[in-house]
Amino acid sequence: MAWIILLVFLACAGLMYTKKLPALLALPIMAVIIALLPAYHRPLEALELVFGTGAPRLAAAMTSAMFGAVLAHVVYTCRIAETIVKKASELAGDRAIPVALLMMGATAVAFLALGGLGSVIMVGTLVLPVMIGVGIRPIVATSVFLFGISIGGLWNVAGWKFYQDVLNVPIPQVAAYSTICGVTLLVAGVAYILVNARTRRFAWGVSAPDAGTGFVSGFALLTPLLPVAVILGFKYANVLTLGHVAGRTFEINAALILGSIYGILTTRPKEFVNLLTGAITEGVKAVAPVLGLMVGIGMVVTALTSAPVTAVMKPALEAIVPHSALGYVLFFGLLSPLALYRGPLNLYGLGAGVGAVLTTLFAPQLVMGALMCTGLVQGVCDPTNTMNVWAGSFTNTDVNDILKSTLPYVVAATLIALAVIAVGHW
16 A cells, blocks of 8 residues: 555656646545545545645645735836846846855844745745846746755744754754754755856846836835734844843734835825735736645645554565665665655655654654755755745746756755764764
């Protein structure tokens, strides 16, 4: 049964990768088949799991996507994005590589504290137009942005608790392995930029509708940055106020709508009602394909992490997993693409169950190291990531093309990180 599940996963992933079946259809089909296989005698329960529990699983991310789309529409309609691109082009000229390095670093710093699709949208609406504005191809700009998100995410302390809870690994060990993975991914990102980010002038249609004036104030240009500043400001209020005000979390959807309101008030305040209403309507319409994919992703994650599916994987894993240092590196490194499409080496997909089984074969910290390293592939390359879907949609780039562009660099980083971890253990 485990091999049948794996074959179904590979078949559906292959159909998506070769563009023979759109992800909107392939993901639900994969989820239904995988859920039904180990529970064929309880088909109604499997269907209830996929459609009842799985379909709304990413409801919070879908809501953030809609609020983020409202902000993105305001940024375009009020000519904020157009002005940012023009000023960035004037400032940087054709210095594409320094701009790409700067944007990747800025994104990584932002995601030391941020997380979730709403944050991706907030930061992306700022850095993607800047990179494309200096002539970087959309696929390269999108990939650099995703590298930055993943690099920062590895040092995001909020994510460390997940590894501790799932695999029972102490936080200092999580921090050490996160640093190993973060450094190797940073090197891979720099290599990607040096090879791919040389200027090739590209005209990207960021112009807003003709309504309104062409002047945008400097205050308005802060619109994409405002939600990020608000969230970080509240989070680190204790530091900024020297301990007089306690840090706290600012709700991300509130920050997004605050940015939208600020953008309109600093550009075309007399048209506030019409612009905000239009942004809500057009923004939700524009993000509809992303919402459809999120429904499918929720179905797949729920099916792959269900108890019947994870239970049948244990015998197969015990038969194939090696136990030497070299075998550890080659096995998890060469098979790291199995972290794609919520696969068996993805801790946020089937790997959640696989990881529990692997702890019976390896020390927990080695299991965490392996899944954290293979997670590099998932973090940057996976077409089912909501951040990849949104970023690809924003730059009109196919998510599978992003996968092909970044995979060699990230697999190399994965192998190096695994080797460092193996040397440290063995």
